[in-house]
Amino acid sequence: MWETPYFSYAVRELPKGCQMCVRGEKLVLFTTGACPRDCFYCPLSPWRREDVVYANERPVKRIDDIIEEAKIQEARGAGVTGGDPLARLDRTAEYIRALKEQFGEKFHVHLYTTGALTTKKALEKLYDAGLDEIRFHPDLFNPNSRLFRVEIENIKNAFDFDWDVGGEVPAVPGQGERIKWFAEFLDGLGAKFLNINELEFSETNLRNLLDKGYRPISDESSAIKGSLELGLEILRWGEENTSLSYHLCTSKLKDAVQLRNRLRRMAKNVAKPYMEITEDGTLRFGIAEYEDLDELYTLLVEEAEVPGEWLYVNREKGRIEMPEEVAVELAEAIEGDVRFFIVEEYPTWDRIEVERIPLP
Known part of the structure; x- marks a missing residue:
């Protein structure tokens, strides 16, 4: 044995x-x-x-x-x-x-x-x-x-x-x-x-x-x-x-x-450019949540001057996704009702969320 x-x-x-x-x-x-x-x-x-x-x-x-x-x-x-x-x-x-x-x-x-x-x-x-x-x-x-x-x-x-x-x-x-x-x-x-x-x-x-x-x-x-x-x-x-x-x-x-x-x-086949693949094979990235995603997108691009290619509007989950470091910077700079988090998800079809860290 x-x-x-x-x-x-x-x-x-x-x-x-x-x-x-x-x-x-x-x-x-x-x-x-x-x-x-x-x-x-x-x-x-x-x-x-x-x-x-x-x-x-x-x-x-x-x-x-x-x-x-x-x-x-x-x-x-x-x-x-x-x-x-x-x-x-x-x-x-x-x-x-x-x-x-x-x-x-x-x-x-x-x-x-x-x-x-x-x-x-x-x-x-x-x-x-x-x-x-x-x-x-x-x-x-x-x-x-x-x-x-x-x-x-x-x-x-x-x-x-x-x-x-x-x-x-x-x-x-x-x-x-x-x-x-x-x-x-x-x-x-x-x-x-x-x-x-x-x-x-x-x-x-x-x-x-x-x-x-x-x-x-x-x-x-x-x-x-x-x-x-x-x-x-x-x-x-x-x-x-x-x-x-x-x-x-x-x-x-x-x-x-x-x-x-x-x-x-x-993970390597489904990860978007703004996502980090962790050692465990999960996808880690930042998100912003707000009741009006179009308004939030305009705010991030026009006022916060975030390049549009760094952002992905996920209407199904009601959030805007972005690189982790961008979410960290925005959480410190933007006040109001916008909520920022770092999330980790499985790269599977159901995209189970395994961790959510509020920012700041």
Whole structure:
């Protein structure tokens, strides 16, 4: 077992999909919130539990939205997720095929599925579309259910095709023996890897996890007590007892590495000249707010003598954007009801604001 440079742990080689993901090179393609299961630890937000499509944070209405988002990110691959993408099989296959046609065969696509819907016919459609890697997440912690038995049988179908097959499950404290059983099952079929995710709280699974006795490791973290330790135990056991590769994907990796690297790739393609790209990949700049933007623009250009090319009127957000240093100078010089701030935003489609500093 070895510690990666990404705050995670591995046995043998990381799956190709993971290698690209940690570098921020994977577009996250959410093809539907529909799913045949209702896992108690599911972290999906309420608005993603519907039949919706997103490319990263961008709502998708047509295939061109996906292509545009991939270009902005300079993505070299995509991770197809849900819900269960096979709940909308034709749509998912169409998107995979479109990405391959646009960016070429080297554009690496991996997909997550429960296994409930992976019939031979469905898998053949995904394979023909160009899928490179498939990751199974069966109802492992409900082994007596009929659905679990169907999933286990369906997983066997994946080995009829020339792609990488593996599993991906959360490290649920108290469920170590079930995860080890799954590892041995995959290893016996000739799978390549098993990914273990550190279990985390979210807005939607919080009550379920608390009711089952799980607790966060601290007030500042969403990670669950005992999950990381179980993941490490599985890796140590797996290294000695199976031939699989393992990757323990930690809560810190997702926030401090994967997201940051993706933001950096996007920021350089969406930043306007007056925006500074921070170390974290956010966009930092100054803004001025006033009830009449046209009046404010005239004031800044004609009276404060700010060059017009330094200013951008953002009517949607009700503000005028500008370089940070310009906002600092204007805040000291202009009195009245004009409000100046330094803001930081994600370079994503939804432009989430992560910081706002009032001036002066």
